[in-house]
Amino acid sequence: MKAQLPILLIVGILSLAHGESDKKDATKPPCCRDAPPAGPYTDQSLYLLDSMWTSDVGKEIKLGALRGRIQIVAMFFAQCEYACPIIVGQMKKLEAALPDFMRDQVDFLLISMDSERDTVAALHDYRTKTNLDVAHWTLLRGGEDDVRELAALLGINYKRDGKGQFTHTNLITVLNQDGEVAFQQTGLDTATDQILSALKKIPEISK
Amino acid sequence: MNAHCLLWVTLLLPAFQLDLDAGTEVALQKTVEIPAGDFKPLFRSEDDLKKIPVRGFRLDKTPVSNSDYLKFVRANPKWQRDQVKRIFADSNYLNNWPGNLDFGDETNGNQPVVFVSWFAAKAYSQWKGGRLATNAEWELAGAAGYKSSDAKNEPEFQKDIQTWYFTPSPETLHAVDAGRANFYGLKNMHGLIWEWTSDFNSAFVSGDARGDNGLDRQLFCGSGSLGASDRSDYAAFMRYGFRSSLKASYTVHNLGFRCAYDL
Numbered sequence: 001m002k003a004q005l006p007i008l009l010i011v012g013i014l015s016l017a018h019g020e021s022d023k024k025d026a027t028k029p030p031c032c033r034d035a036p037p038a039g040p041y042t043d044q045s046l047y048l049l050d051s052m053w054t055s056d057v058g059k060e061i062k063l064g065a066l067r068g069r070i071q072i073v074a075m076f077f078a079q080c081e082y083a084c085p086i087i088v089g090q091m092k093k094l095e096a097a098l099p100d101f102m103r104d105q106v107d108f109l110l111i112s113m114d115s116e117r118d119t120v121a122a123l124h125d126y127r128t129k130t131n132l133d134v135a136h137w138t139l140l141r142g143g144e145d146d147v148r149e150l151a152a153l154l155g156i157n158y159k160r161d162g163k164g165q166f167t168h169t170n171l172i173t174v175l176n177q178d179g180e181v182a183f184q185q186t187g188l189d190t191a192t193d194q195i196l197s198a199l200k201k202i203p204e205i206s207k
Numbered sequence: 208m209n210a211h212c213l214l215w216v217t218l219l220l221p222a223f224q225l226d227l228d229a230g231t232e233v234a235l236q237k238t239v240e241i242p243a244g245d246f247k248p249l250f251r252s253e254d255d256l257k258k259i260p261v262r263g264f265r266l267d268k269t270p271v272s273n274s275d276y277l278k279f280v281r282a283n284p285k286w287q288r289d290q291v292k293r294i295f296a297d298s299n300y301l302n303n304w305p306g307n308l309d310f311g312d313e314t315n316g317n318q319p320v321v322f323v324s325w326f327a328a329k330a331y332s333q334w335k336g337g338r339l340a341t342n343a344e345w346e347l348a349g350a351a352g353y354k355s356s357d358a359k360n361e362p363e364f365q366k367d368i369q370t371w372y373f374t375p376s377p378e379t380l381h382a383v384d385a386g387r388a389n390f391y392g393l394k395n396m397h398g399l400i401w402e403w404t405s406d407f408n409s410a411f412v413s414g415d416a417r418g419d420n421g422l423d424r425q426l427f428c429g430s431g432s433l434g435a436s437d438r439s440d441y442a443a444f445m446r447y448g449f450r451s452s453l454k455a456s457y458t459v460h461n462l463g464f465r466c467a468y469d470l
Contacts, residue, residue: 043294044292044293046294048294145405148405148406149326149329152408152454152455153455153456155454159409162256
């Protein structure tokens, strides 16, 4: 896939850029950028959550570490056979369709609902296998209670069945720069244009 | 529907041993132990387990009252009505309380706290050193009748439950400790309010609880169709339907909670 070469480049730049100025910030993984904007969160911000999450690079963060950029969020689990590949595929399609001026303002966030099997290593494998751009994609795992709580905030229902698959609401959520839900798209068959037009309506993103 | 074919089977396994120390004795007076058992889900897909084993746990004898909840908000100002973050509780949070730290008449103190969100219920439970019960735990405990751990053979109990589910909520709720206790010593599991469970958002029911044909399949991931194991159990249907319609920040006039504790 065409994303493979840029990832290698980005990883290369990343190692060079470590500790350098803000200019290079764009090439760090979203979980590990320099300090996010400070100040209290709004009443509707998901970043009010105190729970700790671990990224596929092993970094522990609160969700507030992602403040400052728009996040396209979905919950998934790495062994999903049904809908998740479609959701992640849709997010990648959206990534490819982003207008240039949005590219550095929009990140993608996948959160696992499978606290048991989706270890840091499993998430890392998933990133490699699915070819997710290090500079823009965050993969997180968390404790069962914290996952349940985040799902509740996003309006996602899920339940593990007897075969280890999860039945879950299929939902892609757009969080604005402050972690507020700006848009949600349900279902699997919708095109990217609705999310794109929702993104354009978020203040501070228009040119 | 088929009210004659109640098949809600609950198998009880031997209770876990329980070690007690004096410090927990007061708390124990307000809770009862629910022995380990199997919960048979009302709704399950063909891939789901027919029985979910539930470990023994403790459950509050009664729902949390207004006076209990007042202590919580005094100790945790961020859960007071004028300070709570809107994302964690909608604008009706505690809206039957006349003031921020005032539940009204003294008699209201012993009524169940309602208009509380899932986040608030969860925070209260943690403050008490407990947690919310899971659906499986709650349903296992709630499946008991007056005389046995499985109400399916107690028509009197079934009738009482159904009467409640089809009666609009009264203006004034009765006291949390009023009424007849069930087999385990739990009061008002049915007949007073609905209660939050920790995994309320694991319920999948369409708006039309008569079957799965109203389910928007686009919204859900999963191969099997949802099917009810016992279509005659109106009460359980209604609880599942209610849970699946909730969002965690919702507060409702007849929705409260009680706490559960690990053994």
